[in-house]
Amino acid sequence: MDIKEIKSVIESLLFVAGDAVSCKELSSVLNIDESTIKKIINQMIDYYNDEGRGIQIIEVNNSFQFCTRPEHYEYIERLVKPNTRQGLSQAALETLSIIAYKQPITKAQIEAIRGVKSDSSIARLAEKELIFEAGRQDGPGRPMIFCTTDNFLKLFGLKSISELPPLKELSEEQ
């Protein structure tokens, strides 16, 4: 097996493994001593770097692994995002859970519970029609109050808000 072919095989092995592959494993699969393997991989690492390839080989504890280049992060994010375009951030989920259990509730009340500003989560939930502005609370400033929508019920497979599972120890908390 010539060096080009060895490189080719190593490439396919690293590709399939996904995880890091140790020098020892490569050595036993290819039946080539570890120091030679290491020399060849170092050539490969240089080659990938010099050519500015989209994937690179990194070394971790004498094991080798393919990974992408940080420079391409932006594009990768654009590619993977569409799959989760419908996604809810952790922040939005927290906000939604508070609204679901505490409705009707004002923004200030939500923020008091979460301990952080929640404007963008609220906007996002409203945009996704999971919550809606159910009017204004009497009192100073007449703040907007929020409730969950029918769409929310549908998404979570609930017939009504009363079907939300009871909270454990809730009595202790309130």
Next chain:
Amino acid sequence: MDIKEIKSVIESLLFVAGDAVSCKELSSVLNIDESTIKKIINQMIDYYNDEGRGIQIIEVNNSFQFCTRPEHYEYIERLVKPNTRQGLSQAALETLSIIAYKQPITKAQIEAIRGVKSDSSIARLAEKELIFEAGRQDGPGRPMIFCTTDNFLKLFGLKSISELPPLKELSEEQ
């Protein structure tokens, strides 16, 4: 972005995705028109092949995906768990051949050509995700109709159904 960088980004994207990525997705992520993307990928495909790289890019229904070369499978099998590969029986292959050319097709139509019951072949092909139930045919009994999947194309190294070789004497017969 120069062409080298575009190739580098495409490489990262295909690597991260694992699955096939459509020309359209690549086009929108990179903000480059589809025909240019396609041209560039074709260059990349040639490059991978000419250089005898360990990985190659395959085309399936206008989507692209990285995979290893069949030549290296022996080494790969040594590294990863032995593949539980169960070939396809002659019956299943015949059934698949008929579906490939005649899709969409019903079970009765398949059986008329083969001259034997084909339930078990059909079940096996569906289980292996080589065919899928594409709906029901209008008409008496509204029988289920079957089509081949992208997985079928991949497993048989075809870019698309239109790439199926013409059947001998087909023109003569029809």
Next chain:
Amino acid sequence: MPINVKLQAFEGPLDLLLHLIEKAEVDIYDIPIAEITDQYLDYIHMMKQLDLEVASEFLLMAATLLEIKSKMLLPKPKKENNQEEEIDPREELIQKLIEYKKYKEFSTLLKEKLIVYEKVFYKLPEPIESYLTDYTSLSGVTVDMLTKCFQSILSKNSKEKRSNVREIYRDTFTIEDRIISITHLLAAKPAFYFDDLFEGRKSRHEIIVTFMAILELIKQKTIIIEQEKNFDRILIRRNISFSI
């Protein structure tokens, strides 16, 4: 018994017939029906003798062959209806055989391709969490998650209340300092849990500063954070593509 194997290898009556025709080296368009029928019946007979179950399709074909054979033995009708074209009784069977033969031949081609392409390996998609820090798929969201989420907020709040955070701390912690100490920690071990950073600490200020330091390190891509699912412990990992 070799004959047994051979008999079982036929996919159906058409397959068997094609085999007989090929063996006899005759033109498929001009099958010597008497001869082929006899051979076909011999096979069926052998199958029965070997106690093999003969599928009904084989028997049906035997009947069809016999019917064709007898039709062909009948004297040709006198040309009373001259306008009607004489139909070869074999015609329908021939068409079926030719149709079947095409797919059978294609299936061998498929098999050849399969032998090559089933040796190809694909890789799994990379975990997208490492590319997206704050995304949870809406499709995966369940009521249970919602409840747990709310519960954890409540319990977090109640713990805070119990700890009576009314003291005032001096601004002893800066983000820069914290980044340095986390970096030192990472130099010592490649990964640790997020909550490890807060062990034994009560100061809200320090928690915030630590958290901001973490955010900064993520932004710099010095570290990678991982969480299997919501509310799991968050793992902070050295980003291996960056040396510290």
